[in-house]
Amino acid sequence: MSARRPYIRSMDGWWRRDPFFIRYMIREATALLVVAYAAVLLLGAIRLAQGESAYERWLAALRSPWSLAFHLVLFAGLVYHTWSWFQIVPKTMPSISVGGKKLQPAVITGTGLVAAAFVSLVLLLLLLFIGS
Amino acid sequence: MNETHKVIAIEVLRYRPELDEKPFFQTYQVPFTEEMSVLQGLLYIKDELDGTLSFRWSCRMAICGSCGAMIDGVPMLGCHTFLRDYYPNKVRVEPLAHFPIERDLVVGADDFIGKLERIKPYIVPKEPRTLAEGEYLQTPAQLERILQFSSCINCMLCYAACPQYGLDPAFIGPGVLALLHRYNADSRDAARADRMQLVNAEEGVWSCTAVGYCSEVCPKGVDPANAVNQNKTASAADYFLHWLPKGSGK
Numbered sequence: 001m002s003a004r005r006p007y008i009r010s011m012d013g014w015w016r017r018d019p020f021f022i023r024y025m026i027r028e029a030t031a032l033l034v035v036a037y038a039a040v041l042l043l044g045a046i047r048l049a050q051g052e053s054a055y056e057r058w059l060a061a062l063r064s065p066w067s068l069a070f071h072l073v074l075f076a077g078l079v080y081h082t083w084s085w086f087q088i089v090p091k092t093m094p095s096i097s098v099g100g101k102k103l104q105p106a107v108i109t110g111t112g113l114v115a116a117a118f119v120s121l122v123l124l125l126l127l128l129f130i131g132s
Numbered sequence: 133m134n135e136t137h138k139v140i141a142i143e144v145l146r147y148r149p150e151l152d153e154k155p156f157f158q159t160y161q162v163p164f165t166e167e168m169s170v171l172q173g174l175l176y177i178k179d180e181l182d183g184t185l186s187f188r189w190s191c192r193m194a195i196c197g198s199c200g201a202m203i204d205g206v207p208m209l210g211c212h213t214f215l216r217d218y219y220p221n222k223v224r225v226e227p228l229a230h231f232p233i234e235r236d237l238v239v240g241a242d243d244f245i246g247k248l249e250r251i252k253p254y255i256v257p258k259e260p261r262t263l264a265e266g267e268y269l270q271t272p273a274q275l276e277r278i279l280q281f282s283s284c285i286n287c288m289l290c291y292a293a294c295p296q297y298g299l300d301p302a303f304i305g306p307g308v309l310a311l312l313h314r315y316n317a318d319s320r321d322a323a324r325a326d327r328m329q330l331v332n333a334e335e336g337v338w339s340c341t342a343v344g345y346c347s348e349v350c351p352k353g354v355d356p357a358n359a360v361n362q363n364k365t366a367s368a369a370d371y372f373l374h375w376l377p378k379g380s381g382k
């Protein structure tokens with residue numbers, strides 16, 4: 001008879017075991033905030049299709065304190081999600097060689113973050129320009 | 133053993149299947165010197181304090197992959213981790229997470245070994261050659277594609293870092309998938325089609341959710357998360373290409 005009696009440990013609360021897992025869970029959770037952002041914009045498009053007064057009401061709703069607070073939370077989530085997403089990007093790509101040397105993960109992450117910040121800034125300036 | 137010995141408390145998770153219903157922590161006071169690893173601390177316990185303590189080890193230089201354990205909750209090689217970095221606090225040593233505990237720090241590796249065998253972890257040549265025909269040549273660029281993934285020492289730290297493996301042990305897991313990629317990406321190999329069956333399955337690459345901790349804990353810089361996620365692309369391509377009429381590509 002075998003004396004083996006393997007003990008299986010529980011996975012309960014696994015994500016609280018390591019700060020790395022907590023950061024992973026926040027990355028995954030903030031994806032929901034990105035979806036919420038998209039939903040708000042989609043609603044705006046629907047309201048626009050419904051006519052001017054519907055669109056104006058949507059704009060007014062966006063200016064309410066609740067909406068501003070909600071958007072602050074969304075923005076914080078989006079920034080974190082962008083940062084954490086570009087952290088993982090180098091792990092999802094085939095290795096890239098530049099001049100015979102392997103491109104370092106930090107370079108890929110940095111380029112992505114700079115590109116995201118640049119595009120956001122251009123978009124913001126464009127909106128300010130249109131708005132004025 | 134020259135300078136005055138400091139003493140560190142090493143807390144070890146013990147489990148003796150014939151005696152214990154469940155694991156429990158036992159603390160040992162271990163004198164140590166600057167250059168002593170956690171593995172050497174365990175060896176001191178075994179030799180001087182408690183001969184019943186069980187753990188795996190062999191090379192003491194981070195190449196055999198035997199002495200992996202959770203050290204203060206992080207998957208590490210015992211021989212690659214120093215007691216001085218934990219002193220004056222205690223250091224907690226537990227068996228690798230997500231594996232069944234056989235005894236003390238010894239975990240059951242049957243599942244890992246079984247998976248390793250399934251992926252054909254060897255080069256299957258395109259056509260058999262006689263010795264007289266010479267070796268299979270490879271360019272430096274072709275070698276570069278597989279080199280990092282061939283550094284895996286089967287230490288299983290990446291499995292202890294992978295919650296998806298812990299939640300569903302059917303998942304092939306990071307280390308074995310990295311080795312699968314090492315052979316699939318090898319210009320001399322011809323068994324890709326067989327291995328893609330394993331990659332494409334639910335318990336293949338698609339069980340990975342890109343936690344990425346496997347690559348963080350790898351003591352050899354293999355980056356298994358990269359191998360797994362490159363194969364998500366390969367698997368998707370494999371899926372869409374199979375709709376094309378036969379003979380039109382591949």
